[in-house]
Amino acid sequence: MALTLPAHADPLTDRIQATGLLPELAHGLGGPFHYLLPERFDANLAAFHAALAEAGVEGRVHYAKKANKASVFMDRCAAAGAGVDVASPGELRDALGHGVRGEDLVVTGPAKTGHLLGVAARQGALIAVDALDELDRVLALGGARPARILLRCHPPAQPRSRFGLDGAQLDEALRRCAAAAGTVRMEGFSFHLSGYEVRPRTDLAGELVELCGKARVLGLPADRISIGGGFAVDYVAADAWQTFLAEQGPGHYHAGKAFAREDFYPYHSPVAGADALRAILAASPGGTGPSLAERLRQAGVRLLVEPGRALLDRAGSSVFQVQGVKDRAGYGIVTVDGTSLSLSEQWFNSEYLPDPVLLGDRAGDGPAEPFAACVGGASCLDSDLLTWRKIAFPARPRVGDLLVYPNTAGYQMDSNESPFHELPLPPKVVIDHPEGGGRPRWRLDR
Ligand SMILES: Cc1ncc(COP(=O)(O)O)c(C=O)c1O
Structure with a gap:
């Protein structure tokens, strides 16, 4: 029962x-x-580093700190030379305070405050710019050294996402970055997708590699892309999960409560954690031609990833x-x-x-x-x-x-x-x- x-x-x-x-x-x-x-965190981090090395891809892992507030994981990132994805002044402070270098931080999140942008720029952190008005605030910072930025793309396959710049906005952002050379260092593009599927990540990453080429024509460095997080965690066995999904109904819950099947996290994932990164790198963007790993190598583009949940498995x-x-x-x-x-x-x-x-x-x-x-x-x-x-x-x-x-x-x-x-x-x-x-x-x- x-x-x-x-x-x-x-x-x-x-x-x-x-x-x-x-x-x-x-x-x-x-x-x-x-x-x-923490030893589990170390092992998960090492597995992500191994996936990049096996694919022959230059890259960097940034732990998405929002997934857990504990400080010990900052200590482990600092010790392993890994980066951290921070999305608030508090997260940035905690990462710096535990020894993570400013240049190893990626600052994500929407409409970042002037304070957060200023601190990030002074610390040499990479800022994922989410909108044109945010780009203007970065351009106006006027710090001693150019602010390092990525341009975050609005995912065409997830049109309801509130994050990122669409195609026309990206063109405009590139134009503003090129015109403001010396004020910002436009290092590439980023995205973060909802869900845990491999294919959309490979496809959009392929498009970002192309965009790097376009940005370079304008004289911008554009030598890296970030594909965000969303590497699944496999919590339970396949058969138990399938049985659960097929059979669960209000009678299984207190007060006859009903949960929609699609609102559950996918507690079983056949491809999870660092293996999901392997799969993303091995697949071909658009379904044909060279693998994503090959395209990154050919284009001289580094791959950044921001796993949260998967590093805490x-x-x-x-x-x-x-x-x-x-x-x-x-x-x-x-x-x-x-x-x-x-x-x-x-x-x-x-x-x-x-x-x-x-x-x-x-x-x-x-x-x-x-x-x-x-x-x-x-x-x-x-x-x-x-x-x-x-x-x-x-x-x-x-x-x-x-x-x-x-x-x-x-x-x-x-x-x-x-x-x-x-x-x-x-x-x-x-x-x-x-x-x-x-x-x-x-x-x-x-
Ligand atoms: C920009 C960004 N990067 C990384 C992550 C981490 O995602 P996950 O914990 O699913 O790997 C998130 C989660 O919301 C995010 O918004």
């Missing part, structure tokens, strides 16, 4: 759970918390303690010590679907009866559910048990958190594994 959707097996997470560290942290911190696994989880369990006809309602603001899919009228894992000491108990229950937050709002779905728990949860939501570092854990009801924000705990094994060490993210 309850549909299961377990996250992919993760030996590192299992090891952490086996040490008993999570109940200790729940006790010590006295509330919900998130834990982060399996790099963190969210832990809540059970505060109460009550019964409804045919299922239960588990209430935990946090709120749905720590699982941001609810923001999109959607739901974070990988099953939470129940942790509790049941040594000495008899065989457990499975128990279906949704998961509510510790607030007075009827709509505050972390999970509307009736989860198939292996046993009836008890007060004090932990619920671990797996793989939440990418956008889930902190995009929307607020201290509603004066509940403190869940702290983030960084878990490191000493080289050569041994017990995991933990510290608070600062």
Whole structure:
């Protein structure tokens, strides 16, 4: 009756759970918390670098910081010499403060304030210009050195996007850049597409390579393109996902709530993370001719990518303690010590679907009866559910048990958190594994 959707097996997470560290942290911190696994971030970053190297493409990875507020990922970018995509003064400050060099930043986002543009230009960051009036503000900065810019393209295949310059605006922008040589350094073009498909990214990247040629004719450097983020994360197995999509309906949720299938994140993706970048580079723009990798090489154009979610794959989880369990006809309602603001899919009228894992000491108990229950937050709002779905728990949860939501570092854990009801924000705990094994060490993210 309850549909299961377990996250992919993760030996590192299992090891952490086996040490008993999570109940200790729940006790010590006295509330919900998130834990982060920076070694996973390092491995994901290395996989993106490897994909570029294997394709023989010169490029750079800029971690899209909006996907998680933790500082530890800035530290890791700085240590690995990776770039960061920032979209606000706060994100820019945090990246610089954790040692990422200004020239390794890409500043994205719409209608950036004069302050953000000024700081970005002075730091030598690459500014993705989103509109003609923004370009004019950059041209008016008058700093000691030319501001480095990309021109962000409005994606023709996503005509409803509010971002970027259309064809005529790009022509005008190029004209203004050429006329203002010495004030700006026009280094190329960018886009960010909604969705996770490979083909539209290859196609539009091919067009941007052509645009670089056009810009060079005007005397502009135009030697790089950014294809943004949108590299999928594969959370669950294909068969479980297909079964879920085919069978899910209002009866599977508390209060008969209905979710539109297309509003769910695609929790299974056969091509994900760095493999998606490999696929984008191996495909031919427009479906014929040389691959994108080949075209980049031939044109001497560097490739920038801005993955957020994909660099955080399996790099963190969210832990809540059970505060109460009550019964409804045919299922239960588990209430935990946090709120749905720590699982941001609810923001999109959607739901974070990988099953939470129940942790509790049941040594000495008899065989457990499975128990279906949704998961509510510790607030007075009827709509505050972390999970509307009736989860198939292996046993009836008890007060004090932990619920671990797996793989939440990418956008889930902190995009929307607020201290509603004066509940403190869940702290983030960084878990490191000493080289050569041994017990995991933990510290608070600062
Ligand atoms: C300009 C830009 N770059 C990169 C990203 C990161 O996307 P993702 O986390 O899906 O890789 C976003 C997300 O909104 C974005 O707007």
